[in-house]
Amino acid sequence: MKEVLLLKYGELILKGANRAYFENMMLRDLRRRVAEYGRFEISKSQSTVFVEPADESADIDGALEACKKIFGIVSICRAAACEKSMDAIISTVKEYIPPFLEGYRTFKADARRSDKRFPMTSPKIACEVGAAVLESVPRIKVDVNSPEIVVMIEVRDTYAYIHAGKIPGAGGMPAGSSGRGLLLLSGGIDSPVAGYMMAKRGVEIEALHFESFPYTSERAREKVFELARILSEYTSGIKVHVISLTKIQEELKRHCEEDYFTLLLRRYMMVLAEMTANRFNCRALITGESLGQVASQTMQAIAVTNEAVKIPVFRPAIGMDKEEIVQVARKIGTFETSILPFEDCCTVFTPKHPRTRPELEKVLAEENKLDFNALVNEAFDSLYTVKIGLE
Numbered sequence: 269m270k271e272v273l274l275l276k277y278g279e280l281i282l283k284g285a286n287r288a289y290f291e292n293m294m295l296r297d298l299r300r301r302v303a304e305y306g307r308f309e310i311s312k313s314q315s316t317v318f319v320e321p322a323d324e325s326a327d328i329d330g331a332l333e334a335c336k337k338i339f340g341i342v343s344i345c346r347a348a349a350c351e352k353s354m355d356a357i358i359s360t361v362k363e364y365i366p367p368f369l370e371g372y373r374t375f376k377a378d379a380r381r382s383d384k385r386f387p388m389t390s391p392k393i394a395c396e397v398g399a400a401v402l403e404s405v406p407r408i409k410v411d412v413n414s415p416e417i418v419v420m421i422e423v424r425d426t427y428a429y430i431h432a433g434k435i436p437g438a439g440g441m442p443a444g445s446s447g448r449g450l451l452l453l454s455g456g457i458d459s460p461v462a463g464y465m466m467a468k469r470g471v472e473i474e475a476l477h478f479e480s481f482p483y484t485s486e487r488a489r490e491k492v493f494e495l496a497r498i499l500s501e502y503t504s505g506i507k508v509h510v511i512s513l514t515k516i517q518e519e520l521k522r523h524c525e526e527d528y529f530t531l532l533l534r535r536y537m538m539v540l541a542e543m544t545a546n547r548f549n550c551r552a553l554i555t556g557e558s559l560g561q562v563a564s565q566t567m568q569a570i571a572v573t574n575e576a577v578k579i580p581v582f583r584p585a586i587g588m589d590k591e592e593i594v595q596v597a598r599k600i601g602t603f604e605t606s607i608l609p610f611e612d613c614c615t616v617f618t619p620k621h622p623r624t625r626p627e628l629e630k631v632l633a634e635e636n637k638l639d640f641n642a643l644v645n646e647a648f649d650s651l652y653t654v655k656i657g658l659e
């Protein structure tokens with residue numbers, strides 16, 4: 269039996285004249301992603317995209333898993349395609365549908381007929397299909413008002429498609445449709461979640477990681493690459509830029525007041541991130557900050573770090589509780605990696621009493637004890653890039 273995937277897009281279709289632009293972005297992403305699972309034909313009609321295996325090599329289970337991670341798709345149906353005759357439809361329903369109904373108590377059959385030449389009306393098709401389902405799964409009951417699952421027949425141009433139950437898609441906007449952003453990616457729980465949230469809104473993500481060798485280890489770096497790899501399942505690849513903060517941290521430790529270390533370091537990080545964004549054409553920074561979570565994330569502290577740059581900074585987790593962030597981290601598969609206990613550059617030389625209500629003037633006075641620009645330029649020279657999931 270020929271199986272296909274029917275992908276439905278949601279918010280996308282609201283985009284009026286820009287619709288084609290968003291659709292094409294999504295299709296481009298889709299083509300690239302399913303190609304890893306063999307040859308598929310991809311076509312669209314109304315607001316449904318069809319993913320059809322083109323030959324025996326096509327792995328539809330793999331393609332389905334990949335499709336679940338493509339932003340812009342709200343739901344996915346795995347469907348059987350059959351010849352457009354009532355006999356073929358009924359026998360396909362009997363053979364294909366029962367496993368999908370396992371665990372459900374009530375259903376209804378529904379039909380849509382975009383090919384109006386098909387000799388039966390939709391209600392009539394639904395009625396016959398409903399009867400066929402009851403024959404092959406006698407324990408299930410019909411509930412037309414609030415069925416637990418809907419058995420759907422779609423009679424389209426070439427085939428009739430038969431499916432039951434929708435699989436939720438990733439939602440959001442197609443990859444890259446909102447421009448490119450630079451994610452400040454640490455090894456923690458929050459920043460991968462922040463990257464995922466912005467990717468979901470159509471932002472193409474590049475990542476920037478700061479390390480502080482030898483205070484941070486090879487394993488800490490590998491952990492960050494692994495987080496980027498998990499994120500890349502949603503973004504079709506990701507570039508990770510790495511900059512060393514070792515010298516800056518040593519200079520801060522040597523010359524500046526300890527209570528200000530973290531804030532000063534964060535200003536260096538923001539400026540280096542802005543430089544990186546400019547070099548790689550990213551139009552915003554993205555961080556995993558959450559208001560009040562740590563001393564450097566109070567309103568005053570954020571004001572002080574934000575002041576160092578002009579570029580917009582997106583902080584999608586700002587209003588989330590840790591528990592909520594953890595939930596997303598688990599859903600996207602980064603949590604288990606994030607909690608591996610490796611040091612981050614922010615956790616070396618941390619002050620015992622970090623300032624939670626810093627005054628900008630005092631911070632600038634501390635900052636001026638060092639040659640900020642020289643240190644920044646030297647650190648920027650250490651930048652190197654690793655491509656993950658990209659040619």
Ligand code: ATP
Binds near residue numbers: 451564614
């Ligand atoms: P996370 O769980 O994302 O590490 P956090 O709660 O530990 O966040 P901080 O360490 O204060 O918070 O970092 C705040 C944000 O700054 C992070 O979410 C991340 O965007 C960025 N950041 C922190 N450390 C690094 C790093 N080593 N490299 C790149 N970005 C970093």
Ligand code: MG
Binds near residue numbers: 454455456614
């Ligand atoms: Mg951190």
